[in-house]
Amino acid sequence: MKHKTLKISYSVSESNSDLSEPDQFLMKEALKSAQNAYAPYSGFSVGAAIKLSSGKIVTGNNQENAAYPSGLCAERVALFSASALYPNDSVETIAITIKTKHKIIEPVAPCGACRQVIAEYENRQNKKIRIIFSGETGKSYMVEGIQNLLPITFNARNMNNR
Numbered sequence: 001m002k003h004k005t006l007k008i009s010y011s012v013s014e015s016n017s018d019l020s021e022p023d024q025f026l027m028k029e030a031l032k033s034a035q036n037a038y039a040p041y042s043g044f045s046v047g048a049a050i051k052l053s054s055g056k057i058v059t060g061n062n063q064e065n066a067a068y069p070s071g072l073c074a075e076r077v078a079l080f081s082a083s084a085l086y087p088n089d090s091v092e093t094i095a096i097t098i099k100t101k102h103k104i105i106e107p108v109a110p111c112g113a114c115r116q117v118i119a120e121y122e123n124r125q126n127k128k129i130r131i132i133f134s135g136e137t138g139k140s141y142m143v144e145g146i147q148n149l150l151p152i153t154f155n156a157r158n159m160n161n162r
């Protein structure tokens with residue numbers, strides 16, 4: 001058996017004000033969206049803002065439910081919405097941030113299921129998606145492509161009928 005190692009890479013900005021103007025703008029849109037989250041059960045409001053290749057911005061926030069698993073994360077609300085509204089546009093960047101009572105300083109990364117959905121759209125558009133995420137203050141992380149968050153991904157190529 002051979003042992004192999006994978007490297008992932010990510011960029012760190014000390015604060016959102018160190019990001020480029022367009023990325024700062026997207027982060028602000030994500031924060032605005034987080035403020036409209038429906039998160040009465042967790043009190044953890046998440047916002048995502050997507051920049052499409054056309055320049056259009058699509059946002060989403062987490063939508064919870066008394067039947068907990070029926071809720072959905074902000075990233076998937078935004079991605080599904082972008083795909084439903086603009087199926088021929090591609091996703092350039094998704095920015096993710098949060099709003100809670102706790103002033104969380106650690107960057108909050110997308111959950112596993114959202115990573116899988118980002119991988120699906122990357123595969124569909126055959127172009128990497130930039131992912132930027134932060135806590136409420138402090139550092140933000142940026143990755144160029146889902147391989148940095150979800151290496152050895154399951155995708156359509158793993159299905160022998162694709």
Ligand code: THU
Nearest residue numbers: 042044046062073074109110111
């Ligand atoms: N949540 C997101 O919206 N995105 C993530 O990537 C992680 C978790 C939401 C789901 C739930 O409404 C709340 O945060 C607490 O898990």
